[in-house]
Amino acid sequence: MNRRTYKKITWILIINLSISFILFSLNVSSLVEEIDVKFGESPIIDGQVDSYIKEWENANKIQVNLVDLPVKLWVLQNDENLYISLQFDLLLKYHSSNEFMALLISNSSSENPENFIDAKIIQFNNISNNEFEYLDYHIDNKGFSNDTFNNGRGAASLNEITSIYEFSIPIGPNNKINESEDVLLDYEANYAFNITYGEFASYPQGIKKSEIFLININSPPTKQKNLTNIALFIILITFFAILGILYGFYLYKIYRLKDIIDKSRH
Amino acid sequence: MPKISKKQKISKLEKNQEYDDRFAYKSIKMSSGLGVVFYILSLLLNTEIITIIIYQNIFFKIIDIIVRVIVILLFFLFTIISLGNYKDLIGKPLDWKDILLLLGFSLIQTILNLLVFLFTFMGLFLILFYFYLVQER
Numbered sequence: 001m002n003r004r005t006y007k008k009i010t011w012i013l014i015i016n017l018s019i020s021f022i023l024f025s026l027n028v029s030s031l032v033e034e035i036d037v038k039f040g041e042s043p044i045i046d047g048q049v050d051s052y053i054k055e056w057e058n059a060n061k062i063q064v065n066l067v068d069l070p071v072k073l074w075v076l077q078n079d080e081n082l083y084i085s086l087q088f089d090l091l092l093k094y095h096s097s098n099e100f101m102a103l104l105i106s107n108s109s110s111e112n113p114e115n116f117i118d119a120k121i122i123q124f125n126n127i128s129n130n131e132f133e134y135l136d137y138h139i140d141n142k143g144f145s146n147d148t149f150n151n152g153r154g155a156a157s158l159n160e161i162t163s164i165y166e167f168s169i170p171i172g173p174n175n176k177i178n179e180s181e182d183v184l185l186d187y188e189a190n191y192a193f194n195i196t197y198g199e200f201a202s203y204p205q206g207i208k209k210s211e212i213f214l215i216n217i218n219s220p221p222t223k224q225k226n227l228t229n230i231a232l233f234i235i236l237i238t239f240f241a242i243l244g245i246l247y248g249f250y251l252y253k254i255y256r257l258k259d260i261i262d263k264s265r266h
Numbered sequence: 267m268p269k270i271s272k273k274q275k276i277s278k279l280e281k282n283q284e285y286d287d288r289f290a291y292k293s294i295k296m297s298s299g300l301g302v303v304f305y306i307l308s309l310l311l312n313t314e315i316i317t318i319i320i321y322q323n324i325f326f327k328i329i330d331i332i333v334r335v336i337v338i339l340l341f342f343l344f345t346i347i348s349l350g351n352y353k354d355l356i357g358k359p360l361d362w363k364d365i366l367l368l369l370g371f372s373l374i375q376t377i378l379n380l381l382v383f384l385f386t387f388m389g390l391f392l393i394l395f396y397f398y399l400v401q402e403r
Contacts, residue, residue, distance in 0.1 A: 232377055232378055233378070235377065236312070236313050236374070236375070236377055237313060239374050240305075240313065240375075243305065244305070244309075247298075247302060247305060251302070253352070254294055254298055254348075257294070260356075261287055
């Protein structure tokens with residue numbers, strides 16, 4: 001190999017490595033956890049998870065970390081609303097009386113700060129008495145401002161060391177919102193959500209921990225799909241019933257086999 | 267060296283046969299019992315009447331699929347052992363029809379989940395291949 005060829009190969013390698021590095025960096029910078037929303041019965045937004053009525057049963061349940069705070073994140077949707085529940089355990093002495101949980105919503109899947117234009121906040125006024133309020137803000141150059149109309153609902157409670165925050169946010173094209181104040185969450189699209197925990201009622205100054213996630217909102221399942229699932233389930237149950245009967249008959253034959261063996265011996 | 271009489275030989279053979287039959291019958295009972303247990307487990311898991319996963323992440327999903335596949339494979343394994351011994355006791359060999367029927371019964375259990383179907387299919391193939399290798403020729 002002559003010197004020129006060697007030089008060429010070196011340059012090709014350097015260019016290749018640089019391109020790979022750039023692509024890898026781009027990929028790393030968008031390494032945000034993606035959450036698929038599941039369909040299910042709408043939960044009651046009261047800051048309580050009632051297991052007797054199987055609330056949040058079908059939710060996509062994942063464990064996330066807001067910096068060093070492990071949080072259970074449950075996401076559920078129906079045709080009209082997106083439901084998000086955040087739960088975490090924290091000793092009473094570490095709770096702030098005016099703590100809050102907020103969902104800062106991007107108008108797309110972009111994680112750029114200027115794309116987060118909507119904020120749904122559950123603000124405790126006095127956490128020891130479980131007094132809270134749900135706030136709907138929009139974010140612009142001036143900072144956080146109150147919406148003219150509250151879109152969505154929220155509730156929270158603190159039971160011993162467990163805090164439960166529940167949000168309900170309208171979704172779908174039929175949802176009438178003021179687009180300058182709220183993000184229209186449409187079906188078959190994903191949006192960046194900044195889950196934020198803060199210690200006092202001032203935004204964004206009170207924010208202590210936050211983490212961005214991508215939430216994929218799905219279209220309502222078509223009736224056809226539902227029918228297919230029901231049909232498959234019925235087929236499967238019928239099959240299991242037939243298999244059960246056949247197995248029962250087989251067990252009976254095994255039982256009878258002992259008599260046949262004994263008879264043939266005698 | 268004392269000679270064994272024909273009668274004694276027959277009696278010994280009969281005793282051996284009786285012992286084999288008893289052993290085979292015990293094996294049929296045990297493996298069909300285990301087959302029933304895995305049938306019930308498969309009914310609960312593969313119809314999704316109960317789910318073993320709490321958090322929806324990839325790790326728990328993999329565990330869920332593995333458990334479902336193992337339950338079906340164990341159902342197939344114990345049922346085929348039981349059926350094979352049963353057929354042997356009544357003097358008929360286990361034929362391809364029986365095996366195909368059991369294969370069908372095992373695969374239908376997977377119709378709600380494509381991944382469970384694929385892994386079960388592979389598992390059943392491996393079990394059958396193993397039986398093919400170890401069978402007497």
